[in-house]
Amino acid sequence: MFRLTVIYDNNANKDFAGSWGFAALIETSRETLLFDTGWDGPLLLRHMRRLNVDPLSIRKLVISHQHWDHIGGLPEVLRANPWLEVYVPASFSENLKKEIEKRATLIEIKESVEISQGIRSTGELGDEVKEQSLILNTGNGCYVLTGCAHPGIAVILDTVSHYGKVKGILGGLHDNEEFERLKNMELIAAGHCTAHREKIKELFPETFVEIEVGLHLNLK
Numbered sequence: 001m002f003r004l005t006v007i008y009d010n011n012a013n014k015d016f017a018g019s020w021g022f023a024a025l026i027e028t029s030r031e032t033l034l035f036d037t038g039w040d041g042p043l044l045l046r047h048m049r050r051l052n053v054d055p056l057s058i059r060k061l062v063i064s065h066q067h068w069d070h071i072g073g074l075p076e077v078l079r080a081n082p083w084l085e086v087y088v089p090a091s092f093s094e095n096l097k098k099e100i101e102k103r104a105t106l107i108e109i110k111e112s113v114e115i116s117q118g119i120r121s122t123g124e125l126g127d128e129v130k131e132q133s134l135i136l137n138t139g140n141g142c143y144v145l146t147g148c149a150h151p152g153i154a155v156i157l158d159t160v161s162h163y164g165k166v167k168g169i170l171g172g173l174h175d176n177e178e179f180e181r182l183k184n185m186e187l188i189a190a191g192h193c194t195a196h197r198e199k200i201k202e203l204f205p206e207t208f209v210e211i212e213v214g215l216h217l218n219l220k
């Protein structure tokens with residue numbers, strides 16, 4: 001089982017502030033991982049404090065893609081925890097990779113690779129904007145965690161399906177219109193940059209979950 005907590009999103013419940021961007025925490029039985037950092041680092045750390053998450057408890061930071069609303073909190077997170085392993089798409093700016101390397105262990109991702117037990121990167125996907133998503137394999141199937149899903153839902157899900165049945169998708173879905181690919185999922189948690197949120201909600205009222213800061217999900 002993985003416990004996922006949204007700690008940064010455009011929307012927030014009353015205890016938090018909404019701000020453009022995305023970040024989620026994944027807790028496994030072995031370790032804690034952070035996926036993306038939103039854009040406002042101090043706000044991200046404030047949300048962590050309110051959720052009783054010690055930045056030093058995070059072992060691994062995975063960055064989906066090099067857009068300001070996903071990497072903005074990087075300096076604060078690296079300052080709060082000098083022992084992080086940071087997984088970035090290999091196509092990241094060379095200068096940014098050098099800066100990260102000064103403050104953390106940098107791991108560049110090209111192909112799909114296991115990052116933690118049961119958790120794997122899709123590898124760098126897409127042409128214009130290269131992005132990695134995370135595949136969370138619970139043993140009963142896979143959940144996909146996306147940043148903005150720029151490569152497109154179909155491309156991402158085709159990759160994920162190599163690793164097991166796709167049970168759900170979480171994160172930003174950008175302006176994707178490949179709605180038929182969301183059929184038969186048990187969970188569609190769309191947030192951040194999802195342009196067609198209302199449409200997706202309308203099509204899949206049973207499985208749709210609104211993402212907001214403070215949302216906890218137990219993925220089994």
Ligand SMILES: [Zn+2]
Pocket residue numbers: 065067148150
């Ligand atoms: Zn983006």
Ligand SMILES: [Zn+2]
Pocket residue numbers: 021022067069070147148172192193
């Ligand atoms: Zn984004």
